[in-house]
Amino acid sequence: MPKDGGIGASTKRREDVRFLTGKGRYTDDINIRGQLYAHFIRSDVAHGRIRSIDTSAAEAMPGVAKVFTSKDFEGAGGLPCGWQVTDRFGKPMQEPKHPILAEGKVRHVGDPIAVVVAETLEQARDAAEAVVIDIEELEPVLDMKAALADGATKVHDDLASNLCYDWGFVEENKEAVNAAFGKAAHVVSLELKNNRLVANPMEPRVAVGDYEDHSGNHTLYTTSQNPHVIRLLMGAFVLGIPEHKLRVVAPDVGGGFGSKIYHYAEEAFVTKAAHILKRPVKWTSTRSEAFISDAHGRDHVTKIELALDADHNFTAIRTETYANMGAYLSTFAPSIPTWLHGTLMAGNYRTPLIYVNVKAVFTNTVPVDAYRGAGRPEATFQLERLIDKAARELGVDPIELRRKNFITADQFPYQTPVAVVYDTGNYHATMDKLLEISDYAGFGARAAESAKRGKLRGFGIAHYIEACGIAPSNLVGQLGARAGLYESATVRVNATGSISVFTGSHSHGQGHETSFAQVVAEMIGIDAGQVEIIHGDTSNTPMGMGTYGSRSLAVGGSALVKATNKIVNKAKKIAAHLLEASESDIELKDGKFTVAGTDKSVDWAGVTLAAYVPHNYPLENLEPGLEETAFYDPSNFTYPSGAYGCEVEVDPDTGKVDIVAFSAADDFGNIVNPMIVEGQVQGGLAQGIGQALLENCVYDENGQLLSGSFMDYAMPRADDLPMFKVDHSCCTPCTHNPLGVKGCGEAGAIGSPPAVVNAVIDALHRAGHTHVTHIDMPVSPARVWAAMNG
Amino acid sequence: MAKLTMTVNGKTVSAEAEGRTLLSSFLREGLGMTGTHVGCDTSQCGACVVHVDGQAVKSCTVLAHDVAGADVRTIEGMANPDGSLGKIQQAFQDHHGLQCGFCTPGMVMSAAALLAENPKPTEAEVRHHLEGNICRCTGYHNIVKAVLAASGQDVSKIAAE
Known part of the structure; x- marks a missing residue:
């Protein structure tokens, strides 16, 4: 059992007290x-x-x-x-x-x-x-393909066209990919939309x-x-x-x-x-203003094709995507359909050849930028929908088709054909765990019971990978980023041993004030209550890049570890002086410095006091004080992965879909606070299920936003969702950051949409509606009914 | 502008307010009690829920002058007299029923109204009751669990632990 307040403990969040008593300061x-x-x-x-x-x-x-x-x-x-x-x-x-x-x-x-x-x-x-x-x-310019036609009205008169860019990745592979399609035993294709969403944080x-x-x-x-x-x-x-x-x-x-x-x-x-x-x-902002001024998310239209050999090995993937930029380029908009999407098109699979084409288009709509997952949900949705479709066309089990093509645990580090190198993972393990926690074996009995009530039950699987911990600055610089993507931390140890940590990460629900304190407390061996986390003010925190892309613990936490290590190293020097011993003999455990093999020791507060009241102190060799800053620039992305299973009941009379069970088996590497991690996954699942079943940003033919309020834009509510089964016991620690963590903030929103749609298609197929190969999100009752009866 | 008096969390308060001032604005701007939040302008999100004479209401949809003389309770009045978290508040912390905290005041006030009326609700009843309170962070799992726990029910068997 981890110590409460230490790494691995579900420590209750300290920030909750102010939020629960109306004392938050927004x-x-x-x-x-x-x-x-x-x-x-x-x-x-x-x-x-x-x-x-x-x-x-x-x-x-x-x-x-x-x-x-x-x-x-x-x-x-x-x-x-x-x-x-x-x-x-x-x-x-x-x-x-x-x-x-x-x-x-x-x-x-x-x-x-x-x-x-x-x-x-x-x-x-x-x-x-x-x-x-x-x-x-x-x-108004609204339809992306029409916007690219010759003579189309231009959103920006001073640009040559409405095309922001026509991106190919990996351009050098294009001919080889086409050749692989020419030789394929099977080709499966799918055209789909990734619906436009509004992030809608509750605080405008x-x-x-x-x-x-x-x-x-x-x-x-x-x-x-x-x-x-x-x-x-x-x-x-x-x-x-x-x-x-x-x-x-x-x-x-x-x-x-x-x-x-x-x-x-x-x-x-x-x-x-x-x-x-x-x-x-x-x-x-009012909420009505938020709908027409906050950056929107997603809005991709894609054709994806998969080539397979006679043994059902994936041999190539080819995609063509139209990505809506809206009227202007929001801060990170161009990177979403490209480097955060194309690089994930290998998924969890050994596909050797991939070509991704993306045309980014200006339209007379609100600018589109990153929304939870940003590019990775779009990639995952394409792949996981297409693999399910392929399994049906080939008459094989969708789980087995995935397993046959999984990158296996002994193949890491794995160089994908789309630039990134996955450091660790074990996809068979997460799939096994999912089948266990979702009681996949018992699905047949549950489906029979649903049928007795006149409901169509279906089970949908999706396996995802994402790239988090953005990002190595030199790499993203080569890819066009106009910023570095390191993170920073200052650890200020006070004279009596309490610690003020200033982080460049920002917490807006993630619970850093609790989890970051757990990391520092564990490293020094003191009570987490002695550690305070300060963030969000440029006047007292070191230059940091902030919180998004599931990066805070992987990048910000690494900076925190680095700064704390500097503190520990200096504190050991002070302790060695106080104990008249060699620095190399000093051990730090449970907040106490001991000379190895002796009972000579000095506690944490004794060292911190000496640092600020340096009467007995090696002033000739060591500065007084105990405060260190570190910047951490990651050497690679991190690659969380997982298997998600969705079980639905479809009402054949109305087309209404109910999520009756949802299970998630994630591999996030090491975990600092399991309670917080589970909460992040649950919240991500709600947003992904919201995208799949409810949410949709709709413009009319005049460019008026029809879904411009909570009356019209269907946010997931308490009675739309089930209790979730969430598991993170599969653990392949990240190999290149000090905590071995991967990030958990976006996973739920990435893996769940294809699991939901796959479940609906499964339910319809089991009921004999085998002509239905795809339904665009949101999978509304009207769309399901039309698909069944079309 | 006219002077307006009501009881808020047991204290009599007075402040000037225009006829068009909403209760949410009166609490936030007139009285400086910023625990009550405003998350939408269509009475949908429930972040602004307070109790007026024991009933849960969306304070963004009530004119302040219409509740003159009423007994109003807000999130600031939900802690125990010694300042420790009240039962529902404590359950939200214990079960991680909040993340960013913005919807939380309304959730707690709605949950309190439910439990006053239905001391042992089922999961389905909790979900139905909270339909008018939107949370974007938690997926509701832990909110529902917290409300069930606050009602004294055993939540140890609920999934995802």
């Missing part, structure tokens, strides 16, 4: 004396040319401080894109300007045109009604700008997953504020799921407006 809870309120006036048409904006009446209204338009930001840069993809011909992607407020044209419903800033929010909203904006409506975005005239210091409080990234992007590229004059604080943040990674217009706006008006300016 950005909207921050009000600064003298603060003004901003209300954004957004485009209500998808595509149009701004003829005129008349703000005069609004500016005369009570309480209005100023009405801003793009003219007020003439010196500012556009919102930068953090990743430049090079197309298959060696040319850089087309990269349009993304202004803070619309310049000349509006390009999606929700595109901000003007902002009223007033003494109260009500005054700002009232005055917004008096701003007169004349827009000449233009034909908020930004509060503050400016101190006498010092020139700017402060931005914002709902961000990565405050240092916002400081860098906004300071250096948009507003021209050097880092030492710009503090970005992301306090308690109510969920992110990717949507709070990006630098948004509202952040730059409130920061600049506070400077101009010399007063704090606050903006709080």
Whole structure:
């Protein structure tokens, strides 16, 4: 049994106490004396040319401080894109300007045109009604394939076309892949959509700008997953504020799921407006605004083909994907359909030849960027749906077809044909575990029982791999990233032995304040209550890249281990001096330094006190104090994997799908806090099941977002989901980070959508509807009924 | 603007409020009690649930002046008198029924209303009752478990342990 508060213990979360008593401090809870309120006036048409904006009446209204338009930001840069993809011909992607407020044209419903800033929010909203904006409506560009046709209306007049890039990976393999298809005994193909989603963290975005005239210091409080990234992007590229004059604080943040990674217009706006008006300016998104201004996720249309030999070995995969970028390039948008998607197309299988083609397209819709999983759910959905389809066409068991092609435990490290090298894994083990925990053997009896009640029961399997712990900076730099992707930690040991840890990671639900403290406490052998984790403020944390891509423990935790190791090494030197022994003889155990083989010892607090009260201290060789900072840059991605099993009941009269059981067998490597890991998987499963059954972002033919509220966008609710069976006992530790951890945040959302759809198809096939080979997500009652009766 | 008085968590409070001020805004902006959260504008998410005279209501859909004189209870009033976590709050911590914490105040208030009415709910009853409270983090598994545990039921047999 691990010690409570140490590595491996399901330690209860310390942050819960403030959240459960209403004492959390979220950005909207921050009000600064003298603060003004901003209300954004957004485009209500998808595509149009701004003829005129008349703000005069609004500016005369009570309480209005100023009405801003793009003219007020003439010196500012556009919102930068953090990743430049090079197309298959060696040319850089087309990269349009993304202004803070619309310049000349509006390009999606929700595109901000003007902002009223007033003494109260009500005054700002009232005055917004008096701003007169004349827009000449233009034909909206919505369908991706139509957007690429010759003569198509352009979203950006100054670009050559609506094509952001045409990416091929691995381009050099293209002919070999085509040749393999020419020789294949079987070819199976599938066309599918990965539905557009809205992340919808429960806390809407908020930004509060503050400016101190006498010092020139700017402060931005914002709902961000990565405050240092916002400081860098906004300071250096948009507003021209050097880092030492710009503090970005992301306090308690109510969920992110990717949507709070990006630098948004509202952040730059409130920061600049506070400077101009010399007063704090606050903006709080409504949910309706969030639907048309938060970056969306997914939205891929794909044709995938699998070549097999006569023995059913996979010999090649070929895909063609259209990826919707929306109207502008959000911060990391270009990387999602390319490097976070193409590199995962090998899945868990030994397919020797893979070619992925992705055409990224501009449309008059909200920008699309990473959402929980980001590229990896799209890859997994294609592969795992296609393998199921292949098994049916070939008349073989879908589990056995997967097993036949699995990379086996003795083949690691495994070089895939799509650049990445998997360090560890054991896919047969996770599959075995899934079949055990889901009682796969008992499925037949359960299906018979369902049939008695007139329900069609089905079992769907998916096996996934993901690449987490993003990422080796030199590698991603070669791939077009305009940022490093290391992480940082400062461990400040205080004189009496307590520890303040400053991490560049950011917790917005992940429980770092608890789990990161467990790591440090375990390494030193002290009580976790002596360790405090501080994050989210650029003024006191070292430059860090933040939390996304299941990277916090794998990268941020590694920086923490590295910094703590430096602390331990220095503390041992101090202990050696105090104990008059050789440093190499000092052992640290349970918070006590002992001279090996003796009973001479000094406790942790004795050493820390000596570091700060250095009366008996080797000052000639060693600085006083005990504080260390480390930056950790990973040498590879981490590769969590797992097998998911979904059991559904379909009502043949209505097409309604009920998830009656869901089991997940994951391999996350080592685990620091099992309770938190299980919670992450459960939450990911809910989002993946939501994508598969409920959620869908729908635009009408005019580019109006039809699913623009919780009345219309079907969020998973408590009665849509079952209890989950979650297991993480399969463990192949990561080989290249000090904790041997892989990351668990996105797995549930990656592995579950194909498991759900495979289960529905299985149920229909068992009931004789063998003509149904695929149903696009969300697998709604109407779609299922139509498929059955089509 | 008109002065408005009500009882909040056992204390009589007064503040100025416009006729159009919502109860959620009155609590957050008027009284500075920011434990009650606003997660949507269509009365769907339930982050703003408080009790008015013992009934769970979505405070984003109630005009503050309409509950003048009422007895209002919010998440800030759910701890034990000694400041320790109340039974439902403690169950949420024990069973990891929260992650980002944003929906949590509404979840706890909704759960309290359920247990006041139905002290031993089934899993299905808990799920049905929480249908008006959206959580994006937990997948509800641990929330349902926490509510069942708070009702004194044995949750040790529930999967995923």
